[in-house]
Amino acid sequence: MESSFLKQQDHDVWAWIQKELYRQNEGIELIASENFVSPAVLEAVGSILTHKYAEGYPQKRYYGGCEYVDAIENLAIERAKRLFGAEHVNVQPHSGTQANLAVYTAVLKPGDKILTLSLENGGHLTHGHAKNLSGMLYQVFHYDIDPQTAAIDYESLEEIALRERPRLITIGASAYAKIIDFKRVGEIARASGAWMLADIAHIAGLVVAGLHPSPVPYADFVTTTTHKTLRGPRGGMIMCRASWAKAIDSSVFPGNQGGPLMHVIAGKAVCFGEALRPEFKIYQEQILKNARVLAEELQKYGLSIVGGMTENHLMLVDLRPTFPELSGREAARILEQAGITTNHNTVPRETRNPFQASGLRLGTPAVTTRGMGTSEMRSIALWIQKLLFSPNDNALQVSIRAEVQELCQKFPLKY
Numbered sequence: 208m209e210s211s212f213l214k215q216q217d218h219d220v221w222a223w224i225q226k227e228l229y230r231q232n233e234g235i236e237l238i239a240s241e242n243f244v245s246p247a248v249l250e251a252v253g254s255i256l257t258h259k260y261a262e263g264y265p266q267k268r269y270y271g272g273c274e275y276v277d278a279i280e281n282l283a284i285e286r287a288k289r290l291f292g293a294e295h296v297n298v299q300p301h302s303g304t305q306a307n308l309a310v311y312t313a314v315l316k317p318g319d320k321i322l323t324l325s326l327e328n329g330g331h332l333t334h335g336h337a338k339n340l341s342g343m344l345y346q347v348f349h350y351d352i353d354p355q356t357a358a359i360d361y362e363s364l365e366e367i368a369l370r371e372r373p374r375l376i377t378i379g380a381s382a383y384a385k386i387i388d389f390k391r392v393g394e395i396a397r398a399s400g401a402w403m404l405a406d407i408a409h410i411a412g413l414v415v416a417g418l419h420p421s422p423v424p425y426a427d428f429v430t431t432t433t434h435k436t437l438r439g440p441r442g443g444m445i446m447c448r449a450s451w452a453k454a455i456d457s458s459v460f461p462g463n464q465g466g467p468l469m470h471v472i473a474g475k476a477v478c479f480g481e482a483l484r485p486e487f488k489i490y491q492e493q494i495l496k497n498a499r500v501l502a503e504e505l506q507k508y509g510l511s512i513v514g515g516m517t518e519n520h521l522m523l524v525d526l527r528p529t530f531p532e533l534s535g536r537e538a539a540r541i542l543e544q545a546g547i548t549t550n551h552n553t554v555p556r557e558t559r560n561p562f563q564a565s566g567l568r569l570g571t572p573a574v575t576t577r578g579m580g581t582s583e584m585r586s587i588a589l590w591i592q593k594l595l596f597s598p599n600d601n602a603l604q605v606s607i608r609a610e611v612q613e614l615c616q617k618f619p620l621k622y
């Protein structure tokens with residue numbers, strides 16, 4: 208999108224944005240956590256609402272002039288409640304990280320025990336990683352992944368929960384391709400006297416569409432980002448039972464954040480409005496179809512998909528069986544040379560350090576937003592296969608890059 212004001216005033220920033228727009232338009236985006244917002248969401252996020260300070264909550268602000276941003280925040284909350292069936296919603300977290308930390312600080316004291324999935328096994332940095340505040344403040348225990356199925360080992364989760372009696376169990380993932388059994392985790396949490404936090408950042412869109420079980424009936428707290436499968440602006444959100452409303456709200460503000468980003472909250476309201484429409488379900492169904500076909504095709508070419516088949520919007524390719532010498536980092540670099548953007552990722556039972564990793568994480572939300580379908584997934588799988596089997600063939604990278612551009616031009620971004 209061209210902004211003549213920006214172009215005239217600050218040509219450097221404008222020019223970099225144009226280059227980034229070109230990169231997004233002419234490349235295949237397979238990063239599982241990225242997506243493309245609607246022009247309406249983009250307009251809200253780029254609006255004059257960025258000017259407004261609104262510390263506090265609707266009708267309880269510390270600043271004057273909040274009547275219109277109050278209406279916008281209330282709309283976002285009301286739409287989110289309808290979407291997820293949640294009793295209470297806080298739309299102010301600036302990110303998923305802020306949302307998770309706000310839940311932790313609402314229910315935990317430093318030194319309390321938490322039970323989570325580790326980052327290395329598909330969890331998230333905020334699920335107790337040693338270098339994250341969650342790992343520094345709390346005593347962290349991790350449940351495991353079943354090496355055969357790559358599914359969460361619910362028995363290990365239950366055994367550790369009953370033994371350690373954590374104060375909080377966090378369930379949710381950023382690199383996990385199986386359906387999560389939230390009901391079972393809720394039962395374990397209750398049996399062990401723990402609170403339950405479900406982090407659905409990756410699968411929120413699937414949950415809204417009824418294509419993944421919802422944790423809302425079972426979890427005390429549900430956090431999400433709004434920019435992944437949900438296809439909204441960058442940001443976070445917390446849902447909880449009504450009895451936790453006050454504690455969560457004061458943990459977000461003033462506990463963890465100051466002024467909310469009202470332009471982003473407006474973008475969230477627009478995104479939730481879009482997600483309430485019937486076509487959102489069709490979009491989510493296509494994400495799943497595309498992911499399955501992409502995984503099937505890659506398997507057909509001999510690539511190893513962790514856990515055999517994806518059940519959601521993403522998959523992890525374990526490079527070790529097929530390309531023992533190729534790290535995830537190097538594989539991602541090769542694909543990027545041809546205009547296919549992915550990220551390297553650790554795989555269960557990882558043998559490399561996380562900066563190299565042995566896996567590639569691939570997801571279909573962004574390509575599906577562009578309108579690509581299963582036949583395009585077949586082309587993408589073929590290109591990935593060719594590129595990884597000939598990692599030093601620069602001419603091949605150049606020729607596939609041209610094919611990638613040709614495909615992308617048939618599915619232009621709407622900006």
Ligand code: DSN
Nearest residue numbers: 239240331381382408
């Ligand atoms: N949410 C992570 C991802 O999945 O990419 C980043 O924090």
